[in-house]
Amino acid sequence: MSGGSPAGGVPTVGRREWNEEYRRGRWRYLGEPDEAARYQAIVARILTAGATEVLDLGCGEGLLARHLETAGFTGRYVGVDWAHSALPPTGGPNRRFVCANLAQLPVRGQFAVVVLSEVLYYLDDPDRALAEALALVAPAGELVVSLYRPAxxxxxxxxxxxxxxxxxxxxxxxxxxxxxxxxxxxxxSMHVVTRLPNPGLD
Known part of the structure; x- marks a missing residue:
């Protein structure tokens, strides 16, 4: 993740500010009931896809991991966020959290589902982020993107x-x-993109 934004009228937030915002509880509302329906929709998509591994880019405090656990998901989960103060102190069985910039991901391999939940518009280069996220989706796997839709x-x-x-x-x-x-x-809105198999690359 980077701290800029490509559109006028949208604030630019640096890494230090992200850490401070999480420490102050700025993003605590994401754990409130109004947000549960969005997380549940993402979880339902993951379970419907029969995914056994999930990569959560811009995972924040790991709320999706909690919702997955509540729903009975026992597969591999990797959450990535560049705000160290957001990340849970420990992972758990099949659960790992990584502090990293989404523009320089240390994650390798492919995942049945890759999630970008309310993070894409905070990135300097959303198109590049989408391309890189799709490259981490296994053939026939899914990229799930959640976007806030303000008036x-x-x-x-x-x-x-x-x-x-x-x-x-x-x-x-x-x-x-x-x-x-x-x-x-x-x-x-929740957008689902299936990675189409490419015989020349996959």
């Missing part, structure tokens, strides 16, 4: 950026379309 009149900069990202996701080969959901005042 245009309240957050015009965010709305413009996220609408553009949603359009790019819809244009990817293997795109299965988007699921739109909401809870409380939060509205989000």
């Amino acid at each position: 245009a009149e309240r957050h015009p900069g965010w709305h413009s950026l996220i609408s553009d990202l949603a359009t790019r996701l819809a244009g990817l080969a293997g795109d299965q379309g988007a699921l739109i959901g909401s809870a409380g005042h939060r509205r989000w």
Whole structure:
């Protein structure tokens, strides 16, 4: 992950600021009930895909890992975030957390499901991030992307950026379309892209 953003009106946040925000509890609301529906939709997708390994890019405090555990997921989980203060102090059986920049991932191999949950719009180069995330998806596996969908009149900069990202996701080969959901005042979309086998590369 990097700290910049490609769109005007969207704040730039550096690594030190991310660490401070997590220490102060700025992102604690992600663990509140209004967010549970979004995590549950991602978990349902992972379970439906029959995935045995999940890579969670921009995992924050590991909330997806908790929801997966509650749902009975026993496969391999790797969470990556560059805010050290966000990451849980320990992993657990089949669970690993890595502090790293998403632009310089130390992760190797391929995963049945790779998740980008409300992280893509914080990156300097979303297109590169999407390409690199897809490269980590096993053939016939899935890239699952969750995007916050703010109202245009309240957050015009965010709305413009996220609408553009949603359009790019819809244009990817293997795109299965988007699921739109909401809870409380939060509205989000979940995009699923299947990595199509490439006989020349896979």
